Amino acid sequence: MEWKMPDLGEGVQEGEIVKWLVKEGEKISHDQHLVEIMTDKATMEIPSPTDGVIEKILVKEGQIAKVGQVMAEIHGGAAPFAEKRVEEKKQPSVEKREIKKEMGPRPLEAPRSTKALASPFIRQMARDRGIDLEVVSGSGPDGRITQSDVLSYARRGSSGPLQAGETQEAPSPLPSFGPEERVALKGLRRKIAEHMIASRRTAAHFTHVDEADFTKLIAFREKAKKIAEPIGVKLTYLPYIIKAVIKGLKKYRTMNASLDDSSHEIVIKNYYNIGVAVATEEGLIVPVIKNADQRDILDLAKEISRLSDAARARKIALEDLKGGTFTLTNIGSIGGVFSAPIINWPEVAIMGLHKIKPTPVVRENAIVVRQIMTISISADHRVVDGAEVAAFLKEVIQFIETPEELA
Amino acid sequence: MKQVDVAIIGAGPGGYVAAIRLAQFKKNVVVIEKENVGGVCLNIGCIPSKAMIHASEIYQKMHHAAEIGFTVGSVGIDVKKIQNWKEGIVKRLTGGIGQLFKAHKIDLITGEARFKTRRMLLVKSAGGEEEVAFDSAIIATGSSSAIIPGFKPEGKYVGTSTEGLSYSEIPKELCVIGGGYIGLEIGSLYAGLGSAVTVVEATASLLPGTDPELVQVVARELRRRNVKVLLNTKAVSWKEMGGKAKILVSKEGKEEELTSDKILVAVGRVPNTKNLDLEKIGVALDAKDFIKVNDQLKTNIDGIYAIGDCAGQPMLAHKASKEGLVAAAVIAGKRELYDVRAMPAVIFTTPEIATVGLDEAEAKAEGYTVKTGKFPFVASGKALASGETDGFVKMVVDAKTDRVLGLQMVGAGVSNLIGEAALAIEMGATSEDMARTVHPHPTLTETLMEAAETVHGTAIHIFQK
Numbered sequence: 001m002e003w004k005m006p007d008l009g010e011g012v013q014e015g016e017i018v019k020w021l022v023k024e025g026e027k028i029s030h031d032q033h034l035v036e037i038m039t040d041k042a043t044m045e046i047p048s049p050t051d052g053v054i055e056k057i058l059v060k061e062g063q064i065a066k067v068g069q070v071m072a073e074i075h076g077g078a079a080p081f082a083e084k085r086v087e088e089k090k091q092p093s094v095e096k097r098e099i100k101k102e103m104g105p106r107p108l109e110a111p112r113s114t115k116a117l118a119s120p121f122i123r124q125m126a127r128d129r130g131i132d133l134e135v136v137s138g139s140g141p142d143g144r145i146t147q148s149d150v151l152s153y154a155r156r157g158s159s160g161p162l163q164a165g166e167t168q169e170a171p172s173p174l175p176s177f178g179p180e181e182r183v184a185l186k187g188l189r190r191k192i193a194e195h196m197i198a199s200r201r202t203a204a205h206f207t208h209v210d211e212a213d214f215t216k217l218i219a220f221r222e223k224a225k226k227i228a229e230p231i232g233v234k235l236t237y238l239p240y241i242i243k244a245v246i247k248g249l250k251k252y253r254t255m256n257a258s259l260d261d262s263s264h265e266i267v268i269k270n271y272y273n274i275g276v277a278v279a280t281e282e283g284l285i286v287p288v289i290k291n292a293d294q295r296d297i298l299d300l301a302k303e304i305s306r307l308s309d310a311a312r313a314r315k316i317a318l319e320d321l322k323g324g325t326f327t328l329t330n331i332g333s334i335g336g337v338f339s340a341p342i343i344n345w346p347e348v349a350i351m352g353l354h355k356i357k358p359t360p361v362v363r364e365n366a367i368v369v370r371q372i373m374t375i376s377i378s379a380d381h382r383v384v385d386g387a388e389v390a391a392f393l394k395e396v397i398q399f400i401e402t403p404e405e406l407a
Numbered sequence: 408m409k410q411v412d413v414a415i416i417g418a419g420p421g422g423y424v425a426a427i428r429l430a431q432f433k434k435n436v437v438v439i440e441k442e443n444v445g446g447v448c449l450n451i452g453c454i455p456s457k458a459m460i461h462a463s464e465i466y467q468k469m470h471h472a473a474e475i476g477f478t479v480g481s482v483g484i485d486v487k488k489i490q491n492w493k494e495g496i497v498k499r500l501t502g503g504i505g506q507l508f509k510a511h512k513i514d515l516i517t518g519e520a521r522f523k524t525r526r527m528l529l530v531k532s533a534g535g536e537e538e539v540a541f542d543s544a545i546i547a548t549g550s551s552s553a554i555i556p557g558f559k560p561e562g563k564y565v566g567t568s569t570e571g572l573s574y575s576e577i578p579k580e581l582c583v584i585g586g587g588y589i590g591l592e593i594g595s596l597y598a599g600l601g602s603a604v605t606v607v608e609a610t611a612s613l614l615p616g617t618d619p620e621l622v623q624v625v626a627r628e629l630r631r632r633n634v635k636v637l638l639n640t641k642a643v644s645w646k647e648m649g650g651k652a653k654i655l656v657s658k659e660g661k662e663e664e665l666t667s668d669k670i671l672v673a674v675g676r677v678p679n680t681k682n683l684d685l686e687k688i689g690v691a692l693d694a695k696d697f698i699k700v701n702d703q704l705k706t707n708i709d710g711i712y713a714i715g716d717c718a719g720q721p722m723l724a725h726k727a728s729k730e731g732l733v734a735a736a737v738i739a740g741k742r743e744l745y746d747v748r749a750m751p752a753v754i755f756t757t758p759e760i761a762t763v764g765l766d767e768a769e770a771k772a773e774g775y776t777v778k779t780g781k782f783p784f785v786a787s788g789k790a791l792a793s794g795e796t797d798g799f800v801k802m803v804v805d806a807k808t809d810r811v812l813g814l815q816m817v818g819a820g821v822s823n824l825i826g827e828a829a830l831a832i833e834m835g836a837t838s839e840d841m842a843r844t845v846h847p848h849p850t851l852t853e854t855l856m857e858a859a860e861t862v863h864g865t866a867i868h869i870f871q872k
Contacts, residue, residue, distance in 0.1 A: 056740075113702060113746040117810075117835045120746070127742040142808060144835065
């Protein structure tokens with residue numbers, strides 16, 4: 001039987017093959033995990049629908065497989081059909097390995113000939129990728145279908161002009177000037193690379209910086225910690241900053257928005273899902289605190305701990321990585337003066353947090369030492385202007401500096 | 408018992424090409440050939456006929472050399488030497504394929520194969536019978552000359568193209584039954600070598616199915632060679648009388664008797680789909696005994712493929728080869744398809760006819776608004792310098808998009824021009840693309856560029872109002 005990439009749920013259309021967990025010729029049993037796949041959101045292992053022998057692996061590690069694409073040929077054993085269907089809907093994650101839909105064999109759609117304006121090579125290229133040229137729109141003269149039309153269709157499953165992050169031409173190899181090591185760009189690293197380029201190419205980045213005085217908040221948190229610690233909650237500054245940010249977002253609503261390029265509309269969001277960047281061994285991921293505006297400080301602290309623990313243990317659920325409206329990234333734990341983060345597109349803005357340092361500042365014409373943090377915001381100038389971002393940040397800082405109004 | 412990945416029956420231009428491609432895909436291949444590697448094409452078809460046509464052309468050129476300024480005495484013909492020369496060419500080619508087989512470790516069995524089961528062949532050869540079990544099989548058994556009642560080859564007078572290319576002397580009189588491409592290629596070559604040729608054609612025109620505009624140019628040359636053409640005429644019977652064949656023909660009810668030294672039966676070809684026990688394993692044939700295949704060359708039986716003449720029209724060596732490549736790729740698990748937009752066809756008469764894509768009538772029938780351009784060889788410097796100015800190149804384009812739909816050509820050497828036309832169609836070129844492409848001077852290829860210009864009324868070397 002041909003084993004196809006199952007429906008991964010959540011509208012996920014494709015995933016990268018991170019690792020095959022079985023080899024060609026290996027005997028496998030029903031539910032044995034066959035392959036590790038990374039989607040836009042998470043990594044998951046996919047179980048076998050049948051007993052049998054892996055005859056042939058058709059998609060190599062590092063390649064992108066689409067839902068429905070034949071991944072491997074399994075010899076022997078028909079797939080159970082209906083029983084998979086009734087399994088309860090759970091989110092796929094490293095721990096929960098359920099697949100929602102049936103994985104029974106369906107006949108591979110036979111390629112068919114077309115009248116599309118494309119050369120013999122392009123026609124074969126499309127067949128190799130299981131693409132029907134009749135549905136690909138060509139970007140060449142008279143609608144001629146080019147190599148990049150097919151490649152971008154293969155990548156996106158739809159036609160249209162190239163999107164940010166997609167390259168027209170195959171890049172030429174880098175020259176070498178000495179001994180080197182080459183590591184495949186795959187998995188999370190590749191996702192980050194693609195996502196960052198997409199952001200850079202789409203949004204009109206600019207960065208604004210200001211200073212926040214944390215002196216009061218430090219004292220305030222010290223008191224609150226005494227309440228939090230006995231009940232097992234690790235309380236950082238982050239819940240307070242999130243609270244302040246939400247106050248700012250509610251006042252400057254275009255900071256909590258996206259630009260929908262397909263309709264040329266600014267989508268202002270009436271929900272507040274705050275992403276918090278977490279460094280993991282594989283790379284940076286951004287778990288999302290849902291409805292952060294409806295949570296109190298302790299609740300936020302608990303959710304931050306849960307999400308960052310899950311992320312570091314690679315057990316994060318797909319659902320926890322989706323739907324962010326504004327992102328925080330904390331560079332301060334390592335050091336540095338200030339950074340200009342890249343927007344977590346399609347969000348409009350990202351806030352960079354830095355180290356709180358005792359700093360000489362002027363208050364009432366006298367130099368005093370205060371606990372100061374540099375805060376940067378990178379924003380999409382297509383949606384917001386500098387004055388708005390400056391006012392937003394000022395608003396946030398004002399709340400940070402008057403913590404009693406946050407709790 | 409042998410066990411192979413793929414068993415191929417027939418080593419013609421379909422089978423041998425498929426075998427080599429499968430070997431490139433690292434498949435373990437056995438080819439069973441009942442006669443000689445290379446099939447009809449190399450042994451008794453395309454190649455020997457082209458060699459004989461070449462010999463005939465040289466003879467013709469020597470006769471016309473006086474027009475240029477040579478003094479030519481009488482030119483003798485040593486038919487035996489010509490035949491040896493032709494056989495030498497065939498041997499070199501078939502030997503080459505034998506070497507390629509060895510290099511690719513393709514197992515060649517000389518013998519006859521039939522299906523024992525859907526996964527096993529029974530092969531009868533000089534060494535006895537053996538079973539060959541396979542995962543996939545390709546039937547590439549080709550076709551044979553069709554025979555009409557009363558004209559069975561008997562060894563002396565009546566023969567098909569096979570005999571026609573191996574006459575031990577130039578027949579003084581030759582009667583060709585069938586005015587299709589085989590009859591005219593061979594008839595015309597013997598007319599060139601001095602035979603008095605009569606062509607008996609049952610329909611109303613020579614080369615039925617070919618654009619009459621093209622046929623007309625060939626018919627003119629046949630007249631120059633004193634070839635007698637009897638249209639709407641049926642060959643009824645023949646008998647030997649006084650060392651000659653007497654042939655009774657019937658033209659619209661009126662009977663006539665012809666005499667001839669040889670009778671060449673060239674009334675088409677029929678697929679070789681008998682004696683394979685196809686019915687036993689359930690492989691479906693169509694009404695004309697061709698094996699039914701889909702566009703991946705699969706028969707109705709899983710794992711069994713058919714390519715070339717035995718799998719349907721057009722019966723062309725290059726179609727067989729292309730199908731062989733597709734079948735090999737499909738067997739190797741690739742998502743291949745017989746996806747050909749331009750299937751060129753060449754008739755090696757004097758002058759040659761070459762076509763690809765749609766002709767004007769076909770394009771109109773398909774609903775296109777058509778524009779055409781036509782450029783005569785008489786306006787080509789190269790054609791004039793070679794003394795071969797008969798014929799023209801005609802281009803058919805879609806008036807709406809300017810895309811090239813087809814080209815038809817008749818003239819000396821057009822067989823070598825049709826490849827460019829096929830590429831243009833496969834690439835979806837417009838006539839303007841072809842007009843804007845620089846073609847070298849002085850060559851016959853310029854006529855394609857000029858034909859493209861004539862579509863737009865902008866040809867340089869002919870005047871268009």
